[in-house]
Amino acid sequence: MVLPxxxxxxxxxxxxxxxxxxxxxNIEVIVVDDASTDATESVVDEYDDDRIIYIQHEKSxxxxxxxxxxxxxxxxxxxxxxxxxxEWRPQKLSLxxxxxxxxxxxxxxxxxxxxxxxxxxxxxGVDSPRVDGDVTKKLLLxxxxxxxxxLLVDAETIEQTGLLDERFPSWQDWEYYIRLSEHxxxxxxxxxxxxxxxxxxxxxxxxxxxxxxxxxPMFRDKFDSLAAEYGRWFKRRRRGRLLFQLxxxxxxxxxxxxxxxxxxRALVYDPTNPKGYVYWLVSLGGRYxxxxxxxxxxxxxxxxx
Numbered sequence: 001m002v003l004p005x006x007x008x009x010x011x012x013x014x015x016x017x018x019x020x021x022x023x024x025x026n027i028e029v030i031v032v033d034d035a036s037t038d039a040t041e042s043v044v045d046e047y048d049d050d051r052i053i054y055i056q057h058e059k060s061x062x063x064x065x066x067x068x069x070x071x072x073x074x075x076x077x078x079x080x081x082x083x084x085x086x087e088w089r090p091q092k093l094s095l096x097x098x099x100x101x102x103x104x105x106x107x108x109x110x111x112x113x114x115x116x117x118x119x120x121x122x123x124x125g126v127d128s129p130r131v132d133g134d135v136t137k138k139l140l141l142x143x144x145x146x147x148x149x150x151l152l153v154d155a156e157t158i159e160q161t162g163l164l165d166e167r168f169p170s171w172q173d174w175e176y177y178i179r180l181s182e183h184x185x186x187x188x189x190x191x192x193x194x195x196x197x198x199x200x201x202x203x204x205x206x207x208x209x210x211x212x213x214x215x216x217p218m219f220r221d222k223f224d225s226l227a228a229e230y231g232r233w234f235k236r237r238r239r240g241r242l243l244f245q246l247x248x249x250x251x252x253x254x255x256x257x258x259x260x261x262x263x264x265r266a267l268v269y270d271p272t273n274p275k276g277y278v279y280w281l282v283s284l285g286g287r288y289x290x291x292x293x294x295x296x297x298x299x300x301x302x303x304x305x
Contacts, residue, residue: 028053111187240271
């Protein structure tokens with residue numbers, strides 16, 4: 001498995017512990033330190049476990065570059081990923097490998113559900129996707145899988161797909177999933193076997209302006225021809241879904257006026273997206289409607305657990 005990290009010594013031990021405590025013990029753990037300046041190396045040195053391989057970049061290559069270093073170093077039959085601020089449930093790998101063994105021969109990717117928790121350990125949301133098979137068309141509209149931490153990919157599919165596209169400052173996981181889906185079918189383990197902790201640190205993916213000016217046009221253009229294979233209406237619908245993602249990002253960062261503009265454009269391109277109407281309505285009152293709606297949603301999730 002590949003664990004990229006950069007200046008996250010405070011959370012790295014939690015991630016590493018969750019890997020080493022897997023019920024499936026035959027694991028190669030590749031920690032790629034992307035030019036950290038904190039105590040990352042010391043944290044890794046504390047482990048007396050020959051399953052850990054530590055690689056240090058002298059200069060930062062970004063998250064995708066660190067993952068690519070790990071992919072190139074990996075020697076196992078499968079490659080899994082873990083972000084340094086996430087953690088795996090103990091049965092994560094075992095259940096994925098069981099699902100892979102039971103799946104059709106064309107399956108090369110197994111992904112799991114995610115539990116999102118806040119800084120107090122309270123659950124904010126649970127995603128339990130059940131999308132299987134040829135998922136390229138679905139992925140062009142929506143990243144239903146989530147973060148890299150959910151993935152288990154067989155080595156053959158990795159080899160056919162190649163490395164991550166390091167040009168993308170965000171949506172790197174989504175971009176890679178689409179390319180993986182062109183070479184293999186997906187299967188889901190819906191259980192939330194990943195715990196994703198709300199970040200208290202600054203992330204590149206949180207840079208809304210970069211998403212608007214760099215990620216969005218690059219992502220849109222890279223897969224436009226692929227989307228066009230499903231027809232003109234689908235290509236237009238995809239444009240709406242991308243704008244919806246930007247609108248949601250703006251809303252979650254309290255950029256309410258921008259969110260309304262983006263969500264309005266999203267609905268013009270794709271009037272079939274029910275979530276678009278919900279979030280557009282929630283955006284109308286700014287923080288007076290968005291924050292209560294967010295609190296109500298989280299309360300409902302916790303009551304359902």
